[in-house]
Amino acid sequence: MKFRFQRKYFSIPYVIFLSLFVLVPILLIIFYAFTDANGQPSIAAGAKFFSDVSNLNVILVSLFLAVQTTIICLIIGYPIAYFLANKNYNKNAVLIMLFIMPMWINFVLRTTATRDILFAIGINGGNLPYLATSIGMVYNYLPFVILPLYTTMLKLDRSQIEAAADLGANPFQVFIHSIFPQSLPGVISAITMTLVPVMSSYVISDALSEGNITLIGNFIYINFANNQWNNGSFMAFVLLILVIFSMFLTKDKAEESRGNLW
């Protein structure tokens, strides 16, 4: 039969890419999580994981730190995004660049610099590991919160805000009933871009807490570095479950805000 080019062949590169870099790694993780060192099916890694309280502790600390970072970033980032998007306060886009610019500097370099600055003001991994990590996380993820919020704020419908005021809402009520609901897609984007990356981050906690805080990312790294592939994979598997779970929670809202991620 004669070869005929069809449009669906355009998808071949994506299929190859997705299988090699997404599907195969996930299958490998699951494979290693449920086998032993000899490649025989086993739940030893899972049993070991759940028998050790410190492992659960790692997950709880990661979760707590992720939620805390997200909330602090939103509290700081929301008003900043609001004022940056308001033409009365920000006549050009220069200010928004100032907030985004840290993202252009190498991540490791940035984190090292943060550590040195914190050290200089007396906060270091030795005396206050949790505080140091928290500050580093907020600093690093703030742009990821501001940017999606800023883009939704730019699209705020002024006439809806005026309508709310017209119908008797004072400035606070206008915020609750009109501005916040309108900015919700941006908030959802901001959460998805902060929550999971913080849980699995490795460099920040490693550098800023000087190894005193172990997050999921650190745990996986340590296990893999010690050739404990099965244990590391099981933790990666747990993280995967957490990610799927959190995506399921925000699914409805994320669908509304499709295309609003950036």
Place this chain on the structure above:
Amino acid sequence: MASEEVIISLNNVEKSFGDFFAVDHISLDIKKGQFVTILGPSGCGKTTTLRMIGGFELPTGGTILLNNSDITKLPPYKRPINTVFQRYALFPHLNVFDNVAFGLKLKKVPVVVTKANGEKVTKMKHYKMEQITEMVKKALKIVGLEELEDRDISTLSGGQQQRVAIARCIVNTPEILLLDEPLGALDLKMRKDMQIELKEMHKKLGITFIYVTHDQEEALTMSDVIVVMNHGVIQQVGTPEEIYNEPANAFVADFIGESNIYNAVMTKKKVVRFLGAEFKCVDDFAVDERVDVVVRPEDVILGKPKKGKVDGQIVSKVFKGVHYEYVIMIGKNELIAKSTENFAEGPVSIDVKPDGIHIMAKENLQNIFTNCEVLKNNNVELADGELEIDLTQLVKGSKVDEDGYLVAGNKKYDLTGAKLTLEIPLDKIDIYDDTESGQISGEIVSSLYIGDHYRIIVRSEDDEEFIVVTDYENNLGDQVRLDIKKEDIKIRLKGDIEDYEI
């Protein structure tokens, strides 16, 4: 229904953005229960006026009184005024019911409560849910949307969204309902239906309506009172009949309905001459005064040649269903006439009854510019450009020497920096399409056809207005250059010439 009580009163209200006056010192009283329409072309300041009443814009001067109390600086949420926005501005995250209930849920009303000891006290409380439900249902019934209360806003048609926007306002029983071109986004059929419904709603509710539109037909159909605005200034306030039959000036006459406008002279008491004939009229102006005359096409009486006041030629004839529309040339002048009678193209006679002739005082017959500064080269600065002038007009028998000084006998004057008043006749300004820097140029903001010529207003960047009379039609919004010969400019010096002697 309309009482004599004034509900809202604008006193000398202005709103400027930099040097530009969007609303230029307007004063207006609106009586309780009236349906008032603010009518004007886009950019005339009508929406800005409405937004100041609603509290969304603060006036830069003047006061706004509601029931005799000053609300000029009151924020929108404290005013008993609700607005139907141009694009509805419904809340997309709420359904129809919650959109309408929005204002009610925020509102607190005084409720008498009996305490345990029997004492009665008045407390401010939110409405109960049952009360809100009842009021929302009533409002939705008024706008004819009872069945749709659970629907999502995005599933509604434009007309339905419009009704929700109206219900959302009237449910709060405001003292005044503001409507900002609410029917602009609807199609023609829908718009006609909504006009009638709005009028009925107004009758039923008894709320004062302030309606903004650029559609003169809409204004004539619905209003008790029409306020015609142009360039931020109120041109005329009156009932639809008054506005149509007795336009205050040529702008109103031209904007409201079709009209023929001519230059005319009062020849005797209550006799006016235009189109080369004398007509009796009802308006009393001074004899020999030059005036503008407006004749509505339907007031023209056509007849067999020699039967009327003046004869003309029908050059075009269009059948419009109920009537014919004729274009008639009388010498150089063009006249539009509407008649149910059928005349063949060719000679015809024309007459107008006295009450069909509306006479208006001529306005702005001169271009007068004050405070124009004389530059070093003896030109004056005007409207970002330079204009050559003839300084010798200031002193009899004088001339300008080679150094640029004005010389008269043995006296010498240096007029650099002097302030002049310039007077330029309307027909001495030429219009050109090419704009060059250093020349006077501007945008055409108004063009009025007066029988056989156009009266055009050109506004320069710095807001000077030039009135120009020309034979040719020009497009609104075009950038043009103005050329004025120096001998046509009359100049007067501000102050005493002796102050400039050297």
